[in-house]
Amino acid sequence: MTDLPKYPRVACLLIGDELLSGRTRDSNSHHLAQKLHERGLPLIEVRVVPDEEISIVKALRSLKKRADIVFTSGGIGPTHDDITADAVASALQVQIGEREDAMAILRKHYAARGEDVTDARRRMARIPDGAELIENGISGAPGFSLKGVYVMAGVPAIFEDMLARVLPTLPEGPKETVYTVAGTIGESQIADGLKDLQIALKGLKIGSYPGPTGQGGQLSIVCSSHNPATAEQAALAVKALFSAQGVDAEILEGRPRQS
């Protein structure tokens, strides 16, 4: 495994024409964001690029410059549009070829179904030199990791299975304490107070999020800090800002999710 800093910065590269044509709505980067957040590791950027070698290579090199870890999703199956392994090898400037350990996994997987590893399936045993395999409990095709790049399947169930195997091998970052203060109010009614609070309390991050419909809905103010006392103090102060406008707000633990 690559040597990682104590608190590695993480980026995500989604590969696939289907995401850019609007056919498929990504869920992998959202799942990754939640899991990294639970582990205290910051996701600093996500990119989506087409199934095109030059685009994958450029994006991966660029993300590697600013992140210690890059997860990729998509393009490791048996068909002609699955070019991720070769693109990653090219971006990391290593050789790639059919690997015996990957072939063994494929043989075992297909043998259990009474099938052979055909030429198309052999394509999934192409692994860059020096990479460690990432197995999955669903399909035969392994992902791999090399130099801080974790190459994973695009199919959500397989991506999630692979991630569950990789996460325990990564460092754990400092956990944040997060409170969400929610109530029915216009953002601008408490904007000045939020700004003052953001300036007054050190090590605090305040985010202001209206609901998906725009006007007239629920406003969520997310207060997060690595110091639990700061997060709690902020949440109480935000609740007071709502009260001053005659609105009774609720304090919830964490960041209630919104899709």
Add this chain to the structure above:
Amino acid sequence: MTDLPKYPRVACLLIGDELLSGRTRDSNSHHLAQKLHERGLPLIEVRVVPDEEISIVKALRSLKKRADIVFTSGGIGPTHDDITADAVASALQVQIGEREDAMAILRKHYAARGEDVTDARRRMARIPDGAELIENGISGAPGFSLKGVYVMAGVPAIFEDMLARVLPTLPEGPKETVYTVAGTIGESQIADGLKDLQIALKGLKIGSYPGPTGQGGQLSIVCSSHNPATAEQAALAVKALFSAQGVDAEILEGRPRQS
């Protein structure tokens, strides 16, 4: 309006800590992808960055180099974490200040509710010099466009409302004809045939997409071409590949969506 090439290339920049922390699952880039596709305009890349000026500026400059149009989403509200307008002005190297036309929109919007344009709300009238406003039918705060950059709200209902106003002003690209061939089969069973077909037919793009659960599910083969006859010929050939494996596949028009 900026002079655009006949078929502009489009990129999308999503701005917001809530997307990277896993609190919110993006829907704006997916909506944009679908609408651009319907208009025949290619979406070539999507990026997600935090509410941080340097990250926004760098990403926008980088996307502007490879795309003719960049849509941004998020960070144009009244709170301290809404820094998109200033970051865009910085990236495009123009001045920014409070604009009378934007103030007029805000005054009208809040007057209808018997309210004033407070200091926090005035922040939403900060518009880079030379930009055209993008109004919306939901909230007061306008977006704006400048030099091919379209700065839109992050709240999905407002993003979609703004996009519906912007799209008719953009060029229309050549439409693709798309067929999806769907059946229950393993990807690798027809991979060789798909590859041959991809090589044999010019101006055809074939994508192979297993369902979200991985093994044992539905496989969708998407055949797209600017030549309707090519797309149809490909779809029939793919159906024959399924048949040769004893699987009866269905041919559907378009790219049935998957979320």
